[in-house]
Amino acid sequence: MASARTLHVRCTTWEQVEVFHTRKLRRGKLLSMKVPFRCDPGAEVTLNLELPNQVVIVIAGVVQKSSSVEVDPTLAKPDAGKTWLEVELVGFTDDVVARIRKMAAGEVAPPAAEPPPMPAPASRPSRPSYPPGELRVASAVARAAEAQVDGLPDDERAVFQYLTAELRRLRTLAVHEVLDVPRDADTDAIRRGWMDLVRRHHPDLVARRNAPAITHLAEELTILANRAYDRLRVAMVAEGRATAVGPVLAPPPGWLVGFDDISSTGSIVRSKIAQTLQNGGNAPQVEAIAPQVTQIHGGEAFELRARAMLGDGDADNAQEVLAAALCVYPRSRPLRSLYYVASAISALSKGERMLATSQLETALAHHEQCTEAAAILELMRRTNVAVIADEMRRLFR
Amino acid sequence: MSRAVGIDLGTSNSVVAVIDKDGVPRILTTAEGGTTMPSLVWFSPDGPVVGELARAGLDYSPDLTIFGAKRLLGRRFDHPEIRRLARILPFELIEAPNGDTWISLSAGRSISPEEVCALILREIRRMAEAYFGEPVTRAVITIPAWYDAAQRQATKDAAQIAGLTVLRLLSEPTAASLGHGAHRGADRKYLVCDLGGGTFDVAAVDVEAGIFEVLATTGDAFLGGDDIDRIVVDNLVRDVRSGRGFDITNDTVAVERLRLAAQFTKHELSDVSVSKIYLPELVQLPSGRPLEYDKPLNRSELEQWADPLIRRIEAPIREALRRCGRKRGDIEEVLLVGGMTRMPAVQREIARVTGREPEVIPNPEEVVAVGAALEVARLEGTIEGVLLIDVAARGLAVSIGGDCEQVIAQSSVVPTREHRVFATRHDDQLRLEFDVWEGESPDPSQNRHLGRYAVLDLPPAAAGDVLVLVEMTIDTDGTVRFGASELVSGERLQLEQLFHAGLARTDVLRLQRQLEHAS
Numbered sequence: 001m002a003s004a005r006t007l008h009v010r011c012t013t014w015e016q017v018e019v020f021h022t023r024k025l026r027r028g029k030l031l032s033m034k035v036p037f038r039c040d041p042g043a044e045v046t047l048n049l050e051l052p053n054q055v056v057i058v059i060a061g062v063v064q065k066s067s068s069v070e071v072d073p074t075l076a077k078p079d080a081g082k083t084w085l086e087v088e089l090v091g092f093t094d095d096v097v098a099r100i101r102k103m104a105a106g107e108v109a110p111p112a113a114e115p116p117p118m119p120a121p122a123s124r125p126s127r128p129s130y131p132p133g134e135l136r137v138a139s140a141v142a143r144a145a146e147a148q149v150d151g152l153p154d155d156e157r158a159v160f161q162y163l164t165a166e167l168r169r170l171r172t173l174a175v176h177e178v179l180d181v182p183r184d185a186d187t188d189a190i191r192r193g194w195m196d197l198v199r200r201h202h203p204d205l206v207a208r209r210n211a212p213a214i215t216h217l218a219e220e221l222t223i224l225a226n227r228a229y230d231r232l233r234v235a236m237v238a239e240g241r242a243t244a245v246g247p248v249l250a251p252p253p254g255w256l257v258g259f260d261d262i263s264s265t266g267s268i269v270r271s272k273i274a275q276t277l278q279n280g281g282n283a284p285q286v287e288a289i290a291p292q293v294t295q296i297h298g299g300e301a302f303e304l305r306a307r308a309m310l311g312d313g314d315a316d317n318a319q320e321v322l323a324a325a326l327c328v329y330p331r332s333r334p335l336r337s338l339y340y341v342a343s344a345i346s347a348l349s350k351g352e353r354m355l356a357t358s359q360l361e362t363a364l365a366h367h368e369q370c371t372e373a374a375a376i377l378e379l380m381r382r383t384n385v386a387v388i389a390d391e392m393r394r395l396f397r
Numbered sequence: 398m399s400r401a402v403g404i405d406l407g408t409s410n411s412v413v414a415v416i417d418k419d420g421v422p423r424i425l426t427t428a429e430g431g432t433t434m435p436s437l438v439w440f441s442p443d444g445p446v447v448g449e450l451a452r453a454g455l456d457y458s459p460d461l462t463i464f465g466a467k468r469l470l471g472r473r474f475d476h477p478e479i480r481r482l483a484r485i486l487p488f489e490l491i492e493a494p495n496g497d498t499w500i501s502l503s504a505g506r507s508i509s510p511e512e513v514c515a516l517i518l519r520e521i522r523r524m525a526e527a528y529f530g531e532p533v534t535r536a537v538i539t540i541p542a543w544y545d546a547a548q549r550q551a552t553k554d555a556a557q558i559a560g561l562t563v564l565r566l567l568s569e570p571t572a573a574s575l576g577h578g579a580h581r582g583a584d585r586k587y588l589v590c591d592l593g594g595g596t597f598d599v600a601a602v603d604v605e606a607g608i609f610e611v612l613a614t615t616g617d618a619f620l621g622g623d624d625i626d627r628i629v630v631d632n633l634v635r636d637v638r639s640g641r642g643f644d645i646t647n648d649t650v651a652v653e654r655l656r657l658a659a660q661f662t663k664h665e666l667s668d669v670s671v672s673k674i675y676l677p678e679l680v681q682l683p684s685g686r687p688l689e690y691d692k693p694l695n696r697s698e699l700e701q702w703a704d705p706l707i708r709r710i711e712a713p714i715r716e717a718l719r720r721c722g723r724k725r726g727d728i729e730e731v732l733l734v735g736g737m738t739r740m741p742a743v744q745r746e747i748a749r750v751t752g753r754e755p756e757v758i759p760n761p762e763e764v765v766a767v768g769a770a771l772e773v774a775r776l777e778g779t780i781e782g783v784l785l786i787d788v789a790a791r792g793l794a795v796s797i798g799g800d801c802e803q804v805i806a807q808s809s810v811v812p813t814r815e816h817r818v819f820a821t822r823h824d825d826q827l828r829l830e831f832d833v834w835e836g837e838s839p840d841p842s843q844n845r846h847l848g849r850y851a852v853l854d855l856p857p858a859a860a861g862d863v864l865v866l867v868e869m870t871i872d873t874d875g876t877v878r879f880g881a882s883e884l885v886s887g888e889r890l891q892l893e894q895l896f897h898a899g900l901a902r903t904d905v906l907r908l909q910r911q912l913e914h915a916s
Contacts, residue, residue, distance in 0.1 A: 195608055199784060203812070203873060208778035219812055219872070226810040244722025246810070247612045247788050250837070252803030301820065301864065302884075324885050 005039060007061075007087070010050040014104040017051060019358050021097060030064065031087045032365075038083055039066050045087055053103060060091035094165070156211055163201070163217040170224050178228040187233075187242045194229035198222060231255075302329075306338055311396040313389065315345040337367035344376065345392060353380070372396070401535035401564060401777070402525045403769025405572070406514065406552070408467045409594025409623060410736070411436050412766035413521045415528070416774045422576075422767045425524050433762055434524075436594075438463045438516050440502055444915075447520040455657065459487035459649040463500055465595050465623060466513035470555070471548035471899055473845065474498045478619050485627065487649050496846075497898060511551050511900055512908060515558035519912060522559060536561045537772045539765050541591075541598050542568035542614035545791050545835050545845055546877045547898040553876065554900050558908045564776055566874040570600030571609050571785050572768030573734040577758060579604045580771075580783045586729045590714070590747050590755070591765070593735035595621040597710065599717040601728075610786040613720035613808070615713040622663075622737040625703045629659040632702050633674065636692060643680065643688065651680045655690075662694055667739045670696045700742040707742055711750045720808070731755040736762045787811050789871050791835045791845075800839040804869055807837055814870040818884060821865075825857040829865060830895065833877070848897035852881045852890050865890065 011017045025031055031047070039045065040063065047059045065086035176183045179193030199205075201221035206214050233245035234255075302325035309318035322339040329335055340363035344356040357380065363373035372395050379388040402425075405412040410433040413425045424432045429449040439446040439454025439462040446454065454462035465486075472479050474492035483490040489501040493509065501507045518536075525533040538561075540552055549566055556563045570589035579585060584605045591598040598616035602609060633655050638644050645651040658674045665672045674694055678687035700707070718725065733755045737743055747755050758764050774780045788808045794801035795817060804815045819829060830851045836844030855863050864884035871877055881890040900908075 195605075198786065199608070202784055204776060204784060207776050223812050223814050223870070226813050230806075230809050230813070246610070247721050247808035248719075249806050249808045251806050252792070252794075255806070301818070305885075321885050324887055 005035075005037065005043070005045045007033065007035065007045055007047045008050065009047060011052060013052055013354070015352075015355055016358070017049075017100060017104065019355065020049070021092070021100070025089065025092070029089050029092055031061070031089055033085055033087070035083050035085050039063050039085055041066055045085075047087070047089060051100065051103065055103065057096065057100070058091075059089050059096065061087040061089045064088045156209065156214065159206070159209075159214055160217065163214065163221060166201075167217060167221055167224070170221065175228040175231050178224060179232065181232075187236065187245050190229065190232050190236065190245065194225055197225035201225065303334060303338060306342065307396045310342060310345065311393055313393050315342050315349065318342040319346060333367040334370075337363040337370035337373060339363075340366065341370065341373050341376065344373070348380075348392075349389070356380070399532045399534045400525065400529050401537070401773045402521070402533055403537045403539075403572075403766055403771070403773050404518065404521055405539045405569075405763075405766035405769060406467060406518065407433075407436055407593055407765075408465050408596055408621060409436055410434065410762065411517055411521060412763050413525055414763070414766040414770035415525065416770050416779065420774070420779065422770045424763050424766060425528050427524060434517075434520065436464065436467065436514075436517050438466070438513050440508075445516050447516050452657075455653045456650060459653050461488065461502060463488055463513050466500070466510045466517075468595050468618070469498045469500070469510040470514060471510075471545070471551035472498045473898075482619070487653070495896065495898065509900060511555040511905075512558060514552070514555035515908070515912060518556055518559035518561055522561060534560060534562055535564050535773075537565050537567050537769045537776070538563055539567045539569045539572045539769050541596055541616060541618075542570055542600050542611060542787075543598065543616045543618070543790050544568075544875070546793075546847055546871075546875065547835070547845060549874060549876050551899050553874075554905045557905050558912055560909060560913065563874070565772060566876075567769055567772050567785070568600070568611060568614065568787060569598060569734070569765050570602050570614065571611055571787070572765045572772065573732055574602045574604065574609060574768070575771050575783075575785070576764040576766070576768030577732055577756075579609070580607060580780070586723075586727060587732055588714070588717070588728045588730070588751060589732045589734060590710075590738065591734040592710070592737040592743055593621050594623050594737070595619070597621060597713060599713045601717050601721045601723060607782040608784045608786060611788060612723075613717045613788075614790060615716040615720065617709055617713055620706060620709050621735075622660075624706055625663065625737070625740075626656055626660050628702050628706065629663065629699065630656050633659060633692065637679070637690065641688065641690075645680055648680060654679060663699065663740075666694070666696045666699050667741060696741070703740075703742065707746050710743065710746050714747070714750045725752040728753055733757055734761050734764055787873070787875065789813065790875065792837045793847075793869055793871065793877065794834045794836065794839075794844060795867070795869075796832045796834060796841055797830070801834045801836070801841050801844055802839070803837065805871060809871070811871045811875060812873050814868055816866055816868045819865045819867065820861045821855060821858070821863045822860055824860050826860070826863065827855055827857075828853050829855065831867065833869070833879075846896075846898065847877065849895040850879060851893045851895055853893055854891055856883065856886075 009020065011020060043063045045061045045063060047061055049057045049059060051057065063085055067084050170178050174183075176185065179185075179190060179197060181189045181193040185193070201218050203215050203218040203222060206218045209215075229246075230249060233242075234249055234251050236242045236245055302321055306318040306321045306325075309315075309321065319339060319342040322335055322342055325335050326332070326339060340359045344359035344363070347356040347359060357377070360373045360377050363370050364377075375395055376388070376392060379391055400415070403414045405414075412433050414422050415425060417423045426432055427434045427448060431449065434448045435452065437448065437451040437454070439451035439458070441454060441458075441461070451462060455464075468482065469479070469490070473496050474490070475496065476498075479490065479498050491499050491501045491507055493499045493507075497509070499507045499509050500513065518538075522533050536556060538552060538556060540549060544552070544566075552566060553563050569591055573589050573591060574587050579587065579602075582604075585603075587602040587604065589598075589600045589602055591600075596616060596618055597620040598614065600614040601612040603612055604610075630652060634646055634652065645655075654676055655674075658676055662672050662674050672694055674690065674692045676690040679690040680688050682688050718728075728751055731747065731751050731753050733744065733747065738747075738755075738757075738761050744755060744757070771780060772785070775783055787810075789805060789811050790807070792803055792807040793805040793815075794803045796802065797819075802817075804817060805813060819831070821829065828851050830849060832841070832849045833847045834841060834844035835847050838844055852865055852867070855865070866882050866884045868880045868882075869877060870880070879892055881892050882888060883890055
């Protein structure tokens with residue numbers, strides 16, 4: 001390849017910028033887009049991200065996946081969108097995000113002559129480090145990023161912030177992504193991925209700091225890693241790809257609910273939503289409790305509630321219910337897509353058409369079968385906002 | 398900061414170790430000069446006596462001299478093994494109001510095993526404070542890997558009563574491999590066999606690049622040196638009856654004397670093949686003359702008597718290998734821990750079952766405490782690059798009146814957390830209750846009841862509208878924590894413990910104050 005291709009993304013509002021790097025990018029680094037040229041995996045590309053204040057940020061990236069899209073000859077522009085690219089924006093570091101946020105906050109940074117300091121390496125030490133993103137027009141104040149090489153910075157606040165960000169990032173990922181392995185990784189890779197995580201985050205490593213908040217975060221991260229590891233090793237055995245990975249574990253029913261990314265094995269047990277419990281137990285020495293609760297499996301109850309709320313036109317509350325549900329079932333695709341739909345409806349009611357469109361597209365990206373998102377997009381194309389509110393409500397009834 | 402020590406709280410002997418200023422582990426010695434302290438408490442007329450001095454109590458008042466309290470920690474009174482123990486122990490066991498096992502002392506006084514262990518731990522604390530010359534308030538305490546949550550909590554409570562904060566409950570096999578120096582050596586697949594005074598534990602421990610992973614733990618909670626002593630004593634009592642025409646079965650003092658002599662001879666027979674039991678005064682004859690007892694005993698006879706017990710070694714080892722999906726040939730090193738592994742017959746049996754000549758450690762009694770001291774150093778940051786990974790010994794289940802439903806699977810890597818979501822069933826329901834069990838069976842009677850909890854102050858709403866998220870966390874120590882929140886608002890809800898195994902928080906604090914005043 002003669003020269004690196006350049007992609008352009010233009011954001012006209014700060015909101016779009018925010019949406020771009022929080023929602024559009026997967027795992028904060030992966031950008032999927034259609035481009036009108038062919039590109040091989042491994043090729044380098046640059047992304048010019050144009051911000052609303054006419055600042056262009058140049059971000060280095062490497063093509064991870066590239067697949068050609070079937071061109072429909074009936075389309076008006078047959079040459080638009082030939083290849084579906086997945087680009088890892090290696091130059092899109094936390095440092096860059098911090099600068100963008102700063103600019104968004106209205107702090108106009110003076111242009112710096114020298115390149116910004118080397119930002120923190122990619123979150124895994126095992127990965128090769130890439131050249132950092134550079135800011136061409138306006139580079140932010142050279143506030144040296146905390147050195148996070150192979151460990152945690154000494155400053156407690158920085159550790160806290162780093163661990164919080166890491167926790168937030170990992171929570172949205174599929175189990176194999178948490179361990180940073182491919183879905184079909186072998187036993188050794190899974191163990192290594194898990195050990196890497198545990199070696200970075202185990203609460204014992206921060207015990208000597210005597211800081212409960214940090215120990216708590218470290219424990220949460222370890223819990224996340226352990227849960228991912230447990231699920232993945234069980235999935236491996238269930239899929240017949242290994243006899244035993246670590247101590248043999250018999251998963252209880254309902255264990256994989258919310259873990260849609262590994263439920264393909266068929267081991268998932270989806271119980272009925274309202275599983276009524278039988279009266280009268282036979283607990284020894286303990287008198288039975290009258291049946292006073294219904295146990296919920298999976299996110300269906302939330303989905304039903306949220307749909308009812310959307311049917312009443314109460315998008316804000318629906319969004320809240322779904323956000324709560326996502327804390328429990330962070331990987332449930334239907335819940336996630338519905339969340340974005342609710343967010344889009346609430347944006348529409350405030351007249352923010354652009355945001356609504358991007359939210360609906362995100363919903364579809366998360367869950368292709370989200371018919372509501374497609375329907376609302378279609379409605380938006382045809383009519384104006386005021387008219388469709390009723391129709392949207394009807395969608396959920 | 399105050400000092401921390403590593404404690405091996407054993408069934409029959411306890412050991413305490415510290416890391417010296419030069420970074421070398423050191424075993425502290427008792428006032429009598431021993432490296433191990435008998436886990437004995439004699440409730441003498443002048444107050445409790447602990448350790449070597451309490452041996453006098455075995456002679457004087459066996460019913461007030463408590464040994465093996467660790468076996469009773471966190472156990473239900475109706476547990477079959479406790480029923481068996483109750484028949485053979487010289488002191489009396491009673492049932493506490495919550496179903497736990499307590500010990501009855503004279504004059505209607507009863508005492509929990511936690512308090513007995515606290516007295517032992519306080520003695521250990523004194524030893525360490527005498528050595529350092531400054532207060533000791535923190536400790537790493539080792540426990541059998543198969544300890545369930547109730548037993549772990551009971552151990553923590555005992556430490557708290559003794560005024561010690563538990564830095565970590567460390568599983569004995571991990572401690573043993575750490576004490577053996579596995580963190581300094583090459584990556585290995587260990588099988589740790591720990592046959593001590595009261596328990597037999599097997600654990601498969603993998604050491605890989607500084608990470609210690611306990612893959613499977615099994616054991617026999619009621620197999621140990623004490624049981625072999627008891628078999629020997631039974632045989633000797635039978636011998637006295639047939640040889641001297643004297644039945645001493647109900648003479649606790651005489652039986653206790655025989656037990657001590659048998660223990661001594663058992664230790665001797667690990668090194669020599671012929672010894673004898675000699676007691677100048679076993680009992681007083683009706684004529685007032687002492688009955689002299691002199692019986693030669695050789696190793697093969699001892700092994701023959703102990704054979705039924707030694708055969709019980711095999712099953713836990715096989716089970717441990719099965720649980721981690723290993724074959725005999727996968728083991729790279731067999732570690733022998735615990736005083737009983739000095740017995741040649743035990744070593745032979747383990748070699749036969751594992752197909753590998755076991756590693757004989759020069760100090761099998763002390764290696765666990767050394768590991769505990771190293772764990773203190775690790776947590777304080779002196780030893781780097783070592784991580785201990787543990788798995789949940791038992792699964793965790795909840796029930797609401799009906800069958801138990803598994804929430805956390807056995808062998809989940811800890812710390813871990815799972816949750817259940819409950820919806821209310823009545824309009825304006827104010828509280829909801831659930832039971833927590835430890836075990837894998839759907840039948841509650843097969844599981845250990847950990848407690849009943851109530852979520853209080855639910856917001857008033859129509860039936861099914863309030864969703865309660867109950868989270869169960871098993872932490873790095875293997876103890877269980879609960880949390881409840883209202884799902885939609887994310888608000889924390891108050892949890893009340895209606896029934897619980899072990900001591901109540903308030904009791905622990907009260908006992909701690911009592912013990913502080915006493916000393």
